[in-house]
Amino acid sequence: PFEPAPLQSPPASPAPRSLPQPRKTNFTGIITHAQPPDMDKGENKSVESLQFDISTIRTATNHFSADNKLGEGGFGEVYKGKLESGQEVAVKRLVANSKQGVAEFKTEAALVAKLQHKNLVKLMGFCETSKEKILIYEFVRHSSLDRFLFDPTQNACLDWQARLNIIVGIARGLLYLHEDSRLKVIHRDLKTSNILLDEAMNPKISDFGLAKLFGEDQTQDDTKRIVGTRGYMAPEYVVTGHYSVRSDVYSFGVIVLEIISGQQSRFGGLRLEEAMLHRAWRLWSESKP
Template sequence: MFYAGKRISAKVIIVIVSPIVAVLVALLVTSTIIRYKRPKTYDVVEIDVEGNNTDFTTVESLQYDLATLRSATNDFSDDSKLGEGGFGGVYKGTLSNGQRIAVKRLSINSSQGLQELKNEVILVAKLQHRNLVRLLGFCFEGQEKLLVYEYMPNKSLDNFLYDPEGQGLLDWGTRYKIIGGIARGMLYLHHDSQLRIIHRDLKASNVLLDDDMNAKISDFGMAKIFVVDQSQGNTSRVVGTYGYMAPEYAMHGNFSNKSDVYSFGVLVLKIISGKRNSAFSESGEAEDLLSYAWKHWRDGTPLEFIDPTIRDSCSIDEVMRCIHIGLLCVQCWSLFLQKRNASKE
């Protein structure tokens, strides 16, 4: 175990900045609770790294007609609404065969365009993994742009994590399982699919939970695809959620799989603490969540960082390891940049 106040050795730093081990370090969280089995690799539709010129006809068999989805959701009634995002609403529905679905409906004023929806269809339809949300189909008819997903009865992680009543339902065992599920999904996206997928918007609201509280990564509208030998990219259009973004990506548009690893680290620390970044704006304890975590780690008081609802019932060894992994993940991006800059000199 690593303790506060001890310096990380040069050997550990070198390992962390390695492109493959950076993600595998996250997978270590689950080493005592899961037996990892390499998922089956699926062929991926030909698509360039910017998500353009896609062969969209390859997924036309997944198309639903609008009348079917209107009937399933009671014409997108407020009673069927599960939530609202920048793109529009998500509605619960039931098909004629009894199957439950979730329908993502793009609003007219949505910042998510048709190309991003097509990108999401192609990605999620082809990337099948137990820790990725399953896309059932789509409907682009008239002004309506809809994506149809498997229904997640427990909605998203943030509905539990930041709700006083919901937090009590997230015991440490459940949180530990969720962290492991996210890590497995990331490992598949970054290394086990034929193309490297950078999600770019990994956050609590994009982690859905099934009946058994298994984590499934969702919302691939902002994802980027790398060819196998590509390790980093740059974009003039920075998308995602501030607070989860790696600094170099937020400021300069530079991203890689380390960007997702950084977001994963932030997410792990939020799962452990049950705190939002905004929780620190008025408390005066620290500037933000990461500063708060580092402060307790350096001061040798990491237990004070843990959500009080689980503090007396969690496994201290597991929590300490998860805190350390979370901190290494957010540090990973800085170490990666140092290594990259040194190679240019």
């Protein structure tokens, strides 16, 4: 299988390369004919029933030990924990005294507790005190997709078949959020660092802190607060604050380009002609591979 070269800053006008082509696949058939998720399982579970005691979380994370820290993202820090049952979990601890973070916490807890799909990170529970806002997720053993794609020592693990499987898995998770769940959810921050990979390299969409819930007949909305990650945000959303399911689809398209090319979509620090999306659009316009 083709093993992509390590990530490098491309020249302004890269010469077309002849690469081994992946097997032609009917994506529509794969996605729409997948086994339907269990729509009822967990969707009626009350948020209150998922509440953890703070002492349980402190014990699980060894009192938020630095050795247990997995990283930082969104509005807080993430720790690895182990419950008394032996189950490993990921504990997202929000930044203290962040009004914005508290709002995102409530959004994430309310939304994710009702979402059940194999391509979404599962919310195990939450903890809320006067000083702490914590979310407890299933522990996804491998790292995020960006670390596999853009790390020279890791990207060789992703052959064409693995990349195809990841693309299809993300598409299934996104389809569930937009159409197959009883809720219609716009993620608004879909990017490779928010796609986690399990031991079998199955993708799981994570971090719903910026997500928006739409009504049954609602298809779009507007906001004055532009949130998300530059390089993945749809142009109309950046300029006007207008967002819809198409905003997530645009972000998904950026991720697909990153998975195929091995190049990262960067917004700042590059000339326009060096930006991945600009190069992709130019090559497509010129009918070049």
